Amino acid sequence: MPTSDFDVIAWTLGQQSVNQDCFRGHTGQLELWDRGVLMWQPLQPAGKDIVLSCGIHGNETAPIEIVRDIVHDILRRQHEPLQRVLFIFGNPAAISAGVRELDYNMNRLFSGAHQHGEAPEQRRAAQLEQYVTRFFEHATGGQRERLHYDLHTAIRDSYYEKFAIYPFQHGRPYSKKQLSFLAQCGIHTILLNQAPTTTFSYYSVNTHKAQAFTVELGKVRPFGQNDRSRFADTEGMLRSLLMQSELQLPEFTAEQHQVFAVERVIDRKHQQFQLHFADDVANFTEFPLGYRLASDGAQQHFIEHAGERIIFPNANVAIGQRALLLVREQPLAKLELV
Numbered sequence: 001m002p003t004s005d006f007d008v009i010a011w012t013l014g015q016q017s018v019n020q021d022c023f024r025g026h027t028g029q030l031e032l033w034d035r036g037v038l039m040w041q042p043l044q045p046a047g048k049d050i051v052l053s054c055g056i057h058g059n060e061t062a063p064i065e066i067v068r069d070i071v072h073d074i075l076r077r078q079h080e081p082l083q084r085v086l087f088i089f090g091n092p093a094a095i096s097a098g099v100r101e102l103d104y105n106m107n108r109l110f111s112g113a114h115q116h117g118e119a120p121e122q123r124r125a126a127q128l129e130q131y132v133t134r135f136f137e138h139a140t141g142g143q144r145e146r147l148h149y150d151l152h153t154a155i156r157d158s159y160y161e162k163f164a165i166y167p168f169q170h171g172r173p174y175s176k177k178q179l180s181f182l183a184q185c186g187i188h189t190i191l192l193n194q195a196p197t198t199t200f201s202y203y204s205v206n207t208h209k210a211q212a213f214t215v216e217l218g219k220v221r222p223f224g225q226n227d228r229s230r231f232a233d234t235e236g237m238l239r240s241l242l243m244q245s246e247l248q249l250p251e252f253t254a255e256q257h258q259v260f261a262v263e264r265v266i267d268r269k270h271q272q273f274q275l276h277f278a279d280d281v282a283n284f285t286e287f288p289l290g291y292r293l294a295s296d297g298a299q300q301h302f303i304e305h306a307g308e309r310i311i312f313p314n315a316n317v318a319i320g321q322r323a324l325l326l327v328r329e330q331p332l333a334k335l336e337l338v
C-alpha cells in the first residue's frame with residue numbers, strides 16, 4: 001500500500017502494483033476506481049461533491065503535480081478532506097507518454113462526442129462521464145453542492161496568465177460565489193462560452209447541473225520544471241475548499257473580475273490555411289481594427305471590432321476544427337449574477 005515516498009502518479013496510472021484498491025484514512029477512505037480515478041469518501045461528508053480533474057491533456061504537468069500532492073497527503077494521512085472528492089488524472093496514456101494527446105484532443109470528446117470511435121481517448125472520455133455520474137448520483141444527504149474544476153495549462157503565454165472558462169449556462173445566472181472563489185485562486189479573468197461545447201466542464205454543467213470551470217493556470221512546462229509558487233494561490237484555495245466545511249470568501253466586488261465573451265469562432269475550412277501573426281503571440285493579445293488575422297483558402301479574416309483579442313490560435317488543426325477564437329471584454333454589469 002502507498003507509503004510516504006510512494007509515487008501517486010505511478011500508482012494511480014497502474015504502473016506500480018497495489019494489493020488493494022481502497023485506502024483507509026482516519027476520517028474516510030480513498031477508493032481507486034480506475035487508472036487515475038480516485039474517490040475520497042469521508043465518514044461524515046460535508047455538503048459539497050467536488051470533482052478535481054487534471055491531465056485531460058497529458059503534458060499539462062502543473063495541475064497534475066497539484067492534484068498528485070493533494071492525493072499524496074491523503075495517503076500520508078496528513079490532510080483528509082471534509083468534502084467528497086473525485087480526483088481524476090484524465091488521460092493516463094498521454095501522461096505516461098509525455099504528450100498532450102495520442103489521437104484526439106480529449107477536451108473535445110465529452111457530452112457524447114466520444115461516440116464516433118473506439119480510440120483510447122474516446123473510450124476514456126466515455127468512462128470518465130460514467131465515473132462523474134456515479135460520483136454525483138451516489139451522494140447521500142439531501143441538497144448538495146456540485147462542483148467541478150478541470151485544471152489545465154495553456155500551450156502559449158497569456159496576456160492574463162491565469163483565466164477560467166465559464167461554460168455556457170443555458171440562460172442560468174452566473175455565480176458571484178464562484179467568481180469570488182476564482183479571484184481568491186488568483187484567477188481574475190473569466191471567459192464566457194456563449195454556446196454548448198464538448199469540453200469536460202460543460203459536460204458537468206449541462207448533464208449534472210454542477211458549477212464547473214475549465215481553469216487555465218499558465219504555460220505548459222515539463223514535470224518538475226513548474227514554478228509552484230506561481231500556482232500557490234490556486235493550490236491553497238483548492239485545498240481549503242476540500243478541507244473546510246464552508247469557505248469564508250470575501251464579499252463579491254465587481255472590480256475583482258475581468259470578463260470576456262467569445263465573439264467569433266474561426267474554423268479552418270481549407271487545406272491552405274495561415275495565421276498572420278507570430279507563433280508565440282500570447283493569448284488575449286489585442287490587434288488593431290482591420291488587422292488581417294488569417295487566410296483560409298480564398299477567404300480572409302480580419303479584426304472587425306475594436307477591442308477584439310485572439311485566443312487559442314492553432315493553424316494546424318484538422319479541416320473543420322476551430323483554429324482561432326476572438327473575444328471581447330464585456331462589462332460585468334451586463335451579466336445576470338446571483
Ligand SMILES: [Zn+2]
Pocket residue numbers: 056057060152153154
Ligand atoms: Zn489543456
